[in-house]
Amino acid sequence: MRAYGPVGDSLRTYRLVAGMWIRSTMTYRASFALTLFTSFCVTFFDFVVILLMFGQVRSLGGFTFAEVALLYGTAGTAFGIADLTMGSLQRMGKRVRDGSLDTFLMRPAPLLAQVAADKFALRRFGRVAQGLFVLVWGLLLLDVAWTPVKVLLLPVTVVCGAVIFAAVMVLGASALFWTQDAAEVTNSFTYGGNTLLGYPPTIFAQDLVRGVVYVVPLAFVNWLPALYVLDRPAPAGVPDWAAFASPLVAAVCCGVAGLAWRAGIRSYRSTGS
Amino acid sequence: MRLYATVAAGGFRRYATYRVATAAGVFTNTVFGFILSYTYIALWDERPRLGGYSMDDALAYVWIGQALITVCGMMGGGFEDELIERIRTGDIAVDLYRPADLQTWWFSANAGRSAYQLLGRGVAPMALGWLAFRFTLPSGPGGWLAFLVAVALGSTVSFAIWYLVAMSAFWLLDGQGVVQVAWLGGLFFSGMLLPLNVFPGALGEVARVLPWASLLQVPADVYLGKYEGWELAGAYAFQGAWAVVLFGAGRAAQAAATRKVVVQGG
Numbered sequence: 001m002r003a004y005g006p007v008g009d010s011l012r013t014y015r016l017v018a019g020m021w022i023r024s025t026m027t028y029r030a031s032f033a034l035t036l037f038t039s040f041c042v043t044f045f046d047f048v049v050i051l052l053m054f055g056q057v058r059s060l061g062g063f064t065f066a067e068v069a070l071l072y073g074t075a076g077t078a079f080g081i082a083d084l085t086m087g088s089l090q091r092m093g094k095r096v097r098d099g100s101l102d103t104f105l106m107r108p109a110p111l112l113a114q115v116a117a118d119k120f121a122l123r124r125f126g127r128v129a130q131g132l133f134v135l136v137w138g139l140l141l142l143d144v145a146w147t148p149v150k151v152l153l154l155p156v157t158v159v160c161g162a163v164i165f166a167a168v169m170v171l172g173a174s175a176l177f178w179t180q181d182a183a184e185v186t187n188s189f190t191y192g193g194n195t196l197l198g199y200p201p202t203i204f205a206q207d208l209v210r211g212v213v214y215v216v217p218l219a220f221v222n223w224l225p226a227l228y229v230l231d232r233p234a235p236a237g238v239p240d241w242a243a244f245a246s247p248l249v250a251a252v253c254c255g256v257a258g259l260a261w262r263a264g265i266r267s268y269r270s271t272g273s
Numbered sequence: 274m275r276l277y278a279t280v281a282a283g284g285f286r287r288y289a290t291y292r293v294a295t296a297a298g299v300f301t302n303t304v305f306g307f308i309l310s311y312t313y314i315a316l317w318d319e320r321p322r323l324g325g326y327s328m329d330d331a332l333a334y335v336w337i338g339q340a341l342i343t344v345c346g347m348m349g350g351g352f353e354d355e356l357i358e359r360i361r362t363g364d365i366a367v368d369l370y371r372p373a374d375l376q377t378w379w380f381s382a383n384a385g386r387s388a389y390q391l392l393g394r395g396v397a398p399m400a401l402g403w404l405a406f407r408f409t410l411p412s413g414p415g416g417w418l419a420f421l422v423a424v425a426l427g428s429t430v431s432f433a434i435w436y437l438v439a440m441s442a443f444w445l446l447d448g449q450g451v452v453q454v455a456w457l458g459g460l461f462f463s464g465m466l467l468p469l470n471v472f473p474g475a476l477g478e479v480a481r482v483l484p485w486a487s488l489l490q491v492p493a494d495v496y497l498g499k500y501e502g503w504e505l506a507g508a509y510a511f512q513g514a515w516a517v518v519l520f521g522a523g524r525a526a527q528a529a530a531t532r533k534v535v536v537q538g539g
């Protein structure tokens with residue numbers, strides 16, 4: 001047997017479990033194509049709302065359609081990637097409640113990777129595709145003086161954004177060890193955060209904006225770097241260099257989520273049923 | 274009759290057991306209420322009186338939507354997953370042997386669930402939203418009563434839609450595709466994302482006559498006092514007509530499915 005190390009072990013477990021679910025989905029190809037398409041449409045209707053709004057107004061909070069599309073596209077793609085890879089964590093509360101988490105604990109493989117890949121749903125790629133679609137649309141319409149830094153900042157934003165969202169999902173799942181029924185609270189930070197970040201920060205109460213900078217650092221998912229790309233000042237008196245802090249914030253979020261996850265496992269008591 | 278009252282009470286109690294889940298739901302609805310409120314404020318700032326609503330009306334609309342999201346099942350009826358699972362595993366055969374009508378049984382259980390959701394997840398977000406935004410309130414107890422009747426009818430239409438969706442599992446076994454399409458319809462055409470009277474042209478006209486308009490748009494307009502006298506009766510009639518049509522379709526699907534199950538079992 002080869003040794004893989006903790007991270008390699010997790011990745012390998014994730015790949016095996018996710019691969020199994022993908023093969024099982026692919027048994028019914030037509031059904032999969034249909035669910036992938038509906039997943040794309042469901043999220044696209046979300047954006048239709050913004051289109052309908054811009055049918056009525058020229059700007060929202062001083063931002064044009066192309067600028068809002070950039071915000072929506074970066075947040076949507078980042079959230080889509082996190083949802084594709086970590087979205088199954090939401091189901092963990094049920095597994096803690098009915099005791100089926102014990103099966104996972106008995107296997108000689110990292111628990112987080114097993115739970116995150118549980119019932120891996122490739123159809124969630126529809127959300128990533130929709131985010132990218134709007135992002136490209138926004139980029140085509142945008143009138144920005146591109147510099148190498150701005151060009152480089154864009155993929156960094158999407159990747160770091162996905163990592164921050166994923167860390168929030170792990171943090172939420174860790175809380176499920178204590179409160180199995182509270183999965184919905186995570187939704188307000190993930191789905192809610194995604195909705196929030198799709199709109200310009202100028203339309204929200206400044207205390208709320210400060211909250212997503214300093215308390216739950218969702219502003220680093222896309223707002224702060226995107227505002228730099230758009231040559232707009234950072235909101236709520238945040239320093240301008242914060243636009244480049246996303247990788248650091250993402251790393252800190254991962255650390256916090258990892259600690260919470262360990263504390264959660266240690267406190268886990270099986271239901272015994 | 275007493276049987277179904279017991280089933281409804283059971284549905285109420287079953288959801289009342291999950292207090293933490295209710296609290297988590299209230300938190301989520303409140304957060305979304307805040308986010309949507311600010312986007313509506315930005316929109317109505319640019320276009321006052323959009324869709325015939327004042328800013329205060331639009332904000333009320335946001336919080337009515339958050340309060341009714343589980344009551345009128347905009348993003349899922351809350352019972353169809355369980356029913357589809359019973360059809361898929363064959364447990365439904367046991368239900369069909371019971372001396373009770375399948376559709377009425379599930380309707381009663383769902384009515385109990387809906388009533389709990391209104392008290393548990395409806396009242397608190399709306400109260401919190403009102404404290405923060407001071408939106409329009411109905412004129413007096415009569416206005417509240419008219420609103421509650423529209424909510425009850427909306428919940429009934431929602432049940433009829435999701436029951437019909439669940440019945441499709443008899444033929445498709447895996448109901449996921451149909452559930453997703455119904456989910457899409459519910460989210461967009463109920464007016465959950467944006468009021469239907471803001472939808473432009475033909476899209477708006479079509480959206481306002483589809484059954485999903487009964488779930489949020491009609492109750493919200495009743496709340497805001499947009500209907501008076503016979504117009505109010507007309508709004509109720511719109512919801513009632515969709516309830517009758519969809520209930521009938523659900524019953525026909527159930528009858529066809531039952532025949533099929535018997536044939537397979539024999």
